[in-house]
Amino acid sequence: MRAMVFHKAYGPLRLEEVAEPEPGPGEVLIRVEACGVCRTDLHIVDGDLTEPKVPLILGHEIVGRIAELGPQTGGPQTEGLEIGQRVGVPWLGATCGHCRYCREGQENLCDAPEFTGYTRNGGFAEACAADARYVFPLGGGDPVALAPLLCAGLIGYRSYRMAGAGRTIGLYGFGAAAHILTQLAVWQGRKVFALTKPGDSEAQEFARSLGAAWAGGSDETPPELLDAAILFAPAGSLVPAALKAVRKGGRVVCGGIHMSDIPAFPYADLWGERHILSVANLTRQDGEEFLPLAAGAGVVTEHRAYALEKANQALEDMRQGRLQGAAVLVP
Numbered sequence: 001m002r003a004m005v006f007h008k009a010y011g012p013l014r015l016e017e018v019a020e021p022e023p024g025p026g027e028v029l030i031r032v033e034a035c036g037v038c039r040t041d042l043h044i045v046d047g048d049l050t051e052p053k054v055p056l057i058l059g060h061e062i063v064g065r066i067a068e069l070g071p072q073t074g075g076p077q078t079e080g081l082e083i084g085q086r087v088g089v090p091w092l093g094a095t096c097g098h099c100r101y102c103r104e105g106q107e108n109l110c111d112a113p114e115f116t117g118y119t120r121n122g123g124f125a126e127a128c129a130a131d132a133r134y135v136f137p138l139g140g141g142d143p144v145a146l147a148p149l150l151c152a153g154l155i156g157y158r159s160y161r162m163a164g165a166g167r168t169i170g171l172y173g174f175g176a177a178a179h180i181l182t183q184l185a186v187w188q189g190r191k192v193f194a195l196t197k198p199g200d201s202e203a204q205e206f207a208r209s210l211g212a213a214w215a216g217g218s219d220e221t222p223p224e225l226l227d228a229a230i231l232f233a234p235a236g237s238l239v240p241a242a243l244k245a246v247r248k249g250g251r252v253v254c255g256g257i258h259m260s261d262i263p264a265f266p267y268a269d270l271w272g273e274r275h276i277l278s279v280a281n282l283t284r285q286d287g288e289e290f291l292p293l294a295a296g297a298g299v300v301t302e303h304r305a306y307a308l309e310k311a312n313q314a315l316e317d318m319r320q321g322r323l324q325g326a327a328v329l330v331p
């Protein structure tokens, strides 16, 4: 099969002909229809995340159809998966099932996890193998439009849950995750304030078109105090900025897997029971909640499709902030 393969940080992904994976025990082989490109992929390529398996096929927003069931596939958690069925494969590729986090409903924090497109091969390819217990059944529709829901949507949703039930929410960094979340939050009657790269009037216009009550630069102060702020931009300097924008008791949620260092700030800015927290990975329950919710809210993803071999171009467009919404590869 054709795949875009990562060999080392800073180097481009290379288009290669590789052997199609054999689904192992408990795995399914999936024919990839579309795979989203996530900022985490960029962090791997740029060497910010330092422990990828090598060589590696990136990609953890996979939409595809089951082509083969591996041996011992079955049991309560994989019951109902069949050949031809459409599924989604997210970042959480597998967990140990017995550490304290797995036992206590926090499998996103598992001590021995596997991650799709990081510690196991992902979807920048014509096919991939996935642990059947961690795939989500998906309905019909355009696979390219569905792909961004698998990470931007899911991690965005987990961040949103962690932000609490407040009515006013600030979103710092208006990329794939924020554009999905805005639609969900507005549908739920919340007020969204979008904070983009200063001067990015196109992104601000995009945010307003999706229902944001206000959009401005991240160097500005939103017109109302926020109940919560969610940071999707990987800039640590936004943490103290967001702390100043939230009310007493408000939350600042860091939604990315990597961020530049957070500069020092006065304790007074944290005082008043403001919280700073990070969101790590996802649980299967997040997917089970979010995917029907996104469908119910009528979330429409803005996406740009690229041929598989254009993966480096898609990553570069994301790095340069040239994308409105999400980039999706189509093999």
Ligand SMILES: [Zn+2]
Pocket: 038, 039, 040, 041, 060, 091, 151, 152
């Ligand atoms: Zn991701």
Ligand SMILES: [Zn+2]
Pocket: 095, 096, 097, 098, 099, 100, 101, 102, 107, 109, 110, 111, 112, 113
């Ligand atoms: Zn575990």
